[in-house]
Amino acid sequence: MTTSTITLYHNPQSRSAGTRILLEAVGAEYTVEPVDFASGQNRTPEFLAVNPLGKLPTLVHGEAVLTEQIAIVIYLADRFPQAGLAPAIDDPLRGPYLRWLAFYAGCFEPAVLDRAYKREPIEASASPYRDYDTVIDTLAAQLARADYLLGDRLTAADLHWGNALKWTTGFGIVPMRPVFMDYIARVDAHPACVRARELDAALLADMAPPPASSAG
Structure with missing residues (x-):
């Protein structure tokens, strides 16, 4: 199996929350590229070059770019069969x-x-x-x-x-x-x-804007 890096473009308050769950479930090693909607990071030229729709989830694995939820589910479950999360091609299910x-x-x-x-x-x-x-x-x-x-x-x-x-x-x-x-x-x-919730709670805390300083 290739050891190509998996990158998840992610915001916990979007559909990509489900993709993080799948990544945790299959035991994949991956990195997260946070996407802040408030500052328009999903509309930057750099992100639109990856996903022209500016939508999440967006996942990059080596040279493969996946942008639709169900495509990502099928891909990850099949790509990591050891997790046992997808019936095999010849399985009646x-x-x-x-x-x-x-x-x-x-x-x-x-x-x-x-x-x-x-x-x-x-x-x-x-x-x-x-x-x-x-x-x-x-x-x-x-x-x-x-x-x-x-x-x-x-x-x-x-x-x-x-x-x-x-x-x-x-x-x-x-x-x-x-x-x-x-x-x-x-x-x-x-x-x-459970693990994805914990990771996303920490990520949301990191993405939160700093509190406004009060004048002394």
Whole structure:
């Protein structure tokens, strides 16, 4: 395995929080390049040369640049197979694993953003996710089957979904159904989630502006 450096462009108050969890979970050695939105660091020419959208997460591994959440989840879980967080290509669970990752990107996130911004729904037959309620009910039904998306086995998909549901229920975009809250609690207790929270708390403290000095 290559020892190329992994760099995560990161702000703990962004989608890159989930990527840090995955990096901790797979045991990767990585460095963090903090991105301060308040000062516009995500719009500098240097950062836009890496990710023209100016968005996080952005991850660089050697010559590979990855910019989409689900691409990063798949990449890291496959790149570090010793972590056991992704079904192998010939595993019967590989298809469902990819399904629920794609469901996040193609259905869940567009649905919750449309709901959050109060966008008028389009005709269900033309919508890529049908409608918000169907997306939420479909996810809830799957999580009611077992502890994790694929049964008793936690995968990288769960680490991603658990973090996403923690954020979206916290903001009131997704209802706090017991099935969601129990799932969030199970995933959030994973050592990688605990470690990432600790690291991000320290990073936020470092990124905070110094207190204004008072005149004597």
